[in-house]
Amino acid sequence: MSMGEKRTVYMDHSATTYVKRDVLDAMVPYFTEHFGNPSSIYHIARDSKKAIDIARAQVAKALSAEPDEIYFTSGGSESDNWAIKGVAYANKKKGNHIITTKIEHHAVIHTCEYLEKNGFEVTYLPVDKYGLVDPADLEKAITDKTVLISIMYANNEIGTIEPIAELGAIARKHKVYFHTDAVQAIGNVQIDVKAQNIDLLSLSAHKFYGPKGTGVLYIRKGTKIDNLVHGGGQERRRRAGTENIVGIVGCGKAIELVTADIEGHNKRIRALRDRLLSGIVAKIPDAYLNGHPGKRLPGNINISFEFIEGESMLLWLDDEGICASTGSACTSGSLEPSHVLLATGLPVEISHGSLRLTLGDVNTDADVDFVLEVLPKVVTRLREMSPLYHKSGKDGGCNVQ
């Protein structure tokens, strides 16, 4: 592979996104001019207070929630921690049982594991081969001790979209609080916390072209929840700490943009994604799509290539300017591959060979063509040096087994 002209093709939008120009422009005055602490009484503080109110209304509208149900946090991880620990501890007298799934983000799974060490019991629901939770499994898992159900809206790795409205209805029927991590879903699906029976919902601004360091927790009015961050009386005494005005303004603007035309956005991204996916499958044998063929985020491809390992694939792709990610253990510092892929029943050795490409607003037809030109060469090259490929006899040569 010769190194041509250097170009960057970013296909890792599920990891993070750039900040859109309109979002940045909205944020800038709050660094330098309207910097006042919203808790203060003078006029420049009123400006920042007003900006937060506007952002809160923007977020509320995107979720079909009320503005006073929106709380700003430092990001998706804090929102998940707050929702789960906050509801667990506030409702301890009612019960100590939490239900979640095996495919949640670590911000949920590790929080639940922490609670298990502190007297709570957690059920981790299985998923099918597509990564879908069976609503019947949820209903069966509910006991009179269950105080919280936390199931992600859409999975960050394989892109599977869960039947949230159905799961929410079951939670409502049994009068159990329902939290969903919607960090990946927002802007890709129509979220309506009322219609979908969602009591708590987490968001992270940097996943939808907003800034890093700002998140949201939606808390339905009347939900019994303890505080996570104690201190001053910000966020209606629910979340202490001087407001990150700049981040909050960016979050509000970004969510307004990303939910303005969900259908149009999906149509464009899905067309690019589908062309990329069918091209990959046509050009590369022994490739398997992970996740659900239809119920998946429009920009997500997660595909496993047999006989090769993910990190070496990423290094070659990076060398060609393509930014992607993998579920292989070798990039995570641990030695276990993705818990999500394993939960779908994918064999460990094939999980090591997974590649995630997540398309977003910057991607073009030329990007798709470029990946389709580079990726088959990378896979072929790595397979040629793989002892597994030879042994499989699929290289057309002799089978030494």
Add this chain to the structure above:
Amino acid sequence: MYSDKVMDHFKNPRNVGEIENASGVGEVGNPVCGDIMNIYLKIENNIITDAKFKTFGCGAAIASSSMATELVRGKTLEEAWEVSNKAVAEALEGLPPVKMHCSVLAEEGIHKAINDYRKKQGLEPWVEKNPHSHEHESATCEH
């Protein structure tokens, strides 16, 4: 994250392939753990005249295989046996701590290939002086 040397050996791996009728073959690793290394040696008059590899694994695993085969070429079996995982890692200008097991795998692959040759010759296999904790049969991948 990787040194220039690692990237060089990853992108331009030396000695990729198999040796037909190899004098000794060493297969180490486990697909469950995400790395498998096959080392092939051609041995003439106690000297390694050719060394090749095939590897399934991360960048460090491929670079370690490439470097290890380079290091043992032209050496006597006694000298090649002394090529440690540290020597492989040092020749690569270092490996990240989580990737040191890749160099261990390379050392073990060479050792296994040498002992495969010794067994074929009716000789006693040499004993590992510093057995590593690398457990290939275990699915838990305790590197």
